[in-house]
Amino acid sequence: MRIKYDTKKKLAEQIFLLEILKGLWLTLRRLFSRSVTIQYPKERKELFPGFRGKHALIRDPETNQAKCVACMRCSSVCPARCISIRYSVDEKTRARKVDSYEINALRCIFCGYCEEVCPVNAIVLTEDYEYSDYTRQPFHFDMERLLKNWDEFLEKNNLEPDKYLNPFLRPRGLPLGELPAGKRIDVPEEWTYEGQVIWKDGKAVSAKEAASN
Ligand code: SF4
Ligand code: SF4
Known part of the structure; x- marks a missing residue:
C-alpha cells in the first residue's frame, strides 16, 4: 500500500510556519508546568506497595533458613519457567527438604504468581529494583543469593523481618x-x-x- 503525503498545505500555514509556532507554544507551556521526571539517583520515587522487584527467599527468624517447604507450587505456576527446585524427602518424617532453589531473573516477567501462590510466604518480589550488572551470571539467583537478597532488603529499608508486609503475601479477593x-x-x-x-x-x-x- 502506498502512503500518501499531504503536500498541499494551506497558504497561511506555509507563510507563518504555524506548525513551528505550535511546537514552540507547547515547549513554553511545559516550561511552567510541574516536572514529571526526577533527578535519579539523587532523588528516588516512592514505590507503591507491592511493586515487583528483586526476588528474595524469606528467612524464617526461628530457624534462620528459608521458609520454603518444597511444595513446588511456585515453579509449577511460573509462566516463564524460570524457577528450578530440587528437594529430598526424609525417610522417617516424609518431610521435604530443599536441596537447591534457583531463579533465573533474566527470564522472569515479574507477574508475581510465585509469591501469590506460595502457601507459607517463602518467596517474595521485594521493592528493590537496583540490581543492574555487566554479565548474566549475577541474575541466576541460587538459594544463598536469594536469602542474601532478603537480608539486604531488610537492612536497606531498615525493616523488621516479621513486620514486612507485601500485598501478594495475602491475595485479595479470597475470604x-x-x-x-x-x-x-x-x-x-x-x-x-x-x-x-x-x-x-x-x-x-x-x-x-x-x-x-
Ligand atoms: S514473578 Fe512470575 S515469572 Fe517471575 S519467577 Fe515469579 S512466577 Fe515466575
Ligand atoms: S511455593 Fe513457596 S514453599 Fe512452595 S516451593 Fe515455592 S517458595 Fe517453596
Missing part, C-alpha cells in the same frame, strides 16, 4: 478461610476480601457492605 494457614496474616483492610471494592447496582461498594445487604 480468609479459603487461604492456606500461612497466608492468614494481618494486612490493612483494603488488602483483604472484606475491604475489596466491587461493582454492585451501578456503584462501587466494599465486598463487606455488599455481603451485608
Whole structure:
C-alpha cells in the first residue's frame, strides 16, 4: 500500500510556519508546568506497595533458613519457567527438604504468581529494583543469593523481618478461610476480601457492605 503525503498545505500555514509556532507554544507551556521526571539517583520515587522487584527467599527468624517447604507450587505456576527446585524427602518424617532453589531473573516477567501462590510466604518480589550488572551470571539467583537478597532488603529499608508486609503475601479477593494457614496474616483492610471494592447496582461498594445487604 502506498502512503500518501499531504503536500498541499494551506497558504497561511506555509507563510507563518504555524506548525513551528505550535511546537514552540507547547515547549513554553511545559516550561511552567510541574516536572514529571526526577533527578535519579539523587532523588528516588516512592514505590507503591507491592511493586515487583528483586526476588528474595524469606528467612524464617526461628530457624534462620528459608521458609520454603518444597511444595513446588511456585515453579509449577511460573509462566516463564524460570524457577528450578530440587528437594529430598526424609525417610522417617516424609518431610521435604530443599536441596537447591534457583531463579533465573533474566527470564522472569515479574507477574508475581510465585509469591501469590506460595502457601507459607517463602518467596517474595521485594521493592528493590537496583540490581543492574555487566554479565548474566549475577541474575541466576541460587538459594544463598536469594536469602542474601532478603537480608539486604531488610537492612536497606531498615525493616523488621516479621513486620514486612507485601500485598501478594495475602491475595485479595479470597475470604480468609479459603487461604492456606500461612497466608492468614494481618494486612490493612483494603488488602483483604472484606475491604475489596466491587461493582454492585451501578456503584462501587466494599465486598463487606455488599455481603451485608
Ligand atoms: S514473578 Fe512470575 S515469572 Fe517471575 S519467577 Fe515469579 S512466577 Fe515466575
Ligand atoms: S511455593 Fe513457596 S514453599 Fe512452595 S516451593 Fe515455592 S517458595 Fe517453596
